[in-house]
Amino acid sequence: MAATALIFISIGITIPVLPFFVTDTLDADESAVGLVFAAAAVSAVLCRPALGWIGDNRGRRILLRLGSVLCAAGLLGHLLASDMTSLVVARLVVGAGQAGVMVAATTLAIDLSPKGRRGEASSYLFIALQVGLGTGPAIGEGFRHFGADAVWIAATATCLLSAGFASTLPRVRRRSSNERAADGKRVNVDYGVAIRIGLLAGLGTLGFAGYLAFLPLYSSEIGVASTAGIFLLASGTIAIVRLSAAKVPDRLGARRVARASLVMLTIGFIVIAAWHSLPGLLVGTVVMAAGMSLLVPSLVLSATAGVSEGEETRRMSAFTLFLDLGAALGPAMLGIVATSGSYATAFAVCAGAAGVALVLLLRWVPARSQAG
Template structure:
């Protein structure tokens, strides 16, 4: 029988790129450029004007992550109760205050205090902005939204160091601090133009635990595997002169671009091959890259080692997070992600200090070699079977959820 009804046309997909979304991304771009500029400059400042040893470099670089770990487990709850916007604006302002204090630093104690404060701001901003990005994206396109967000994150961390080295021009540290301060303030300004996305949680129900047991073994794997990143961030600016490079900007650029490329093109690798195989690949690549950096002391060796190491770093966090989220109910996923992120912060804070001792006692080769051994230990722990989920079927839902999160940025 004929009717006057026309067939219902399919609904167009919900948009990911909106004005609100772009506002958060631009705020993130300024923010990560601010932090990226500091990556190669802080170690040079500690070893140069402050006259610090390798141990001092490790402690002062890593202290940023110690500040972050103090607040990160609570940042999610703060965002759920007070909103994402307060974390974005407040976090960027705290980082601005921290960088502003760099202009007043006359000794390592003052820099330590400034770095601790900056870590608190970093944790707040990262959680607030990352959560708002997932809030804004349609549920079926959150992985795509995170890929776009990662462009802001890794563009800042890739190009920020080069900008920092350019502005430094060997001795002008205050110029770097001033420009990084401006970028952090611009991030806060753009954050003010965001619209709150938080939906009040229904009353009742127990809050998720701050430390999620399901994430403990994956967290220790991440802790060991990411120690190399702590050493890379802290000592690469000082090491490059040994292989004939004027500065580390090209190395950090190569690192950031490789991470971004693998994250975009290989986003579904943990989903396809499972967290055990993906984690094995990542820890093995990290260890191999660090060994090449340590023992092939040439420009070619440094660049080759950086590429291999970056591939490992790009896959480690999503692989471990996929394992941590396997079998975890939706109500505890935020808790699991918070626990994993805390292990990342600890790896950067403790790892930088431990490697600082190693570098002081045996040189850069000893430091990078110790970081490689830590990555091998992560591989052994992952494949030991302590976490029975490594032998189970791939949890594609967990892998999909893991793609919605990026790891925190290095100190």
């Protein structure tokens, strides 16, 4: 959790600064902001097959350290960026590192959790992620007074600290591929479940990714000077709900919890889109964040149901791929919609994506299913 939190603190540090760096320093528009945020997710998607293989064959701890170092290298690249091309390259490196951290951390959480408590373990891990994304922007706001360079340096140092924590993690004893072959067991990875459940997670995450990317610009439009408190409200809501309800997905079943989460996501984004003011933003943020809190942990539980040894990291690699697709499409889509229309329309699109996920969940996941 500490290693994961530090990585996402470093990502969060850049959030309140990056949109203005693109629009003011590099003199680009809102669609370019979406492109910059999307670039990290594109590289995360492209490197997924290699990450799954590294995690299953070389170890989760090595993958976690590698991801942390790559994030640090990419964030250091922000310091050297002088145009959109160099910034996009730096974001591609960050995306590869962030993907490595996500795949390794989620699989380690499953490895280290007792049977029947995987949903709880995933909830705790994603608390770390949201705490990072919530506290990071507040830190970034503070460093922003010293200039963008100070922000990039602080984010880089945080990633390197995460790599140090990753080095202290235990080695999980895995049977080698030769040992499994000696038993006559060949691993055939079932990607179908991971793809279907991952698509639901990606649709739910799409809106949240866009919310993170464009909250600073939207808040400025409605007269809110600082977004640190709003980021903290979102991450705090997610952390509190996940901490207090960590055992709920294991007890009630993934389908029931995911259904409630998607309903709240839809309502939260509708409120933000329709109530164009600070009160509307605050109310919508709380409802949306409450929905986001248990969506991914419950879907992780569903995606890992019946997973076999040697398949774990690759199954999670396929599942988390859709989280990155959501992170890529969210800012890119909202950037286009915001440029041609309005932020209200963009957040209405987020509500629509969550609604589609709800319909697909009811069709794909049987009501009798508890783990999935």
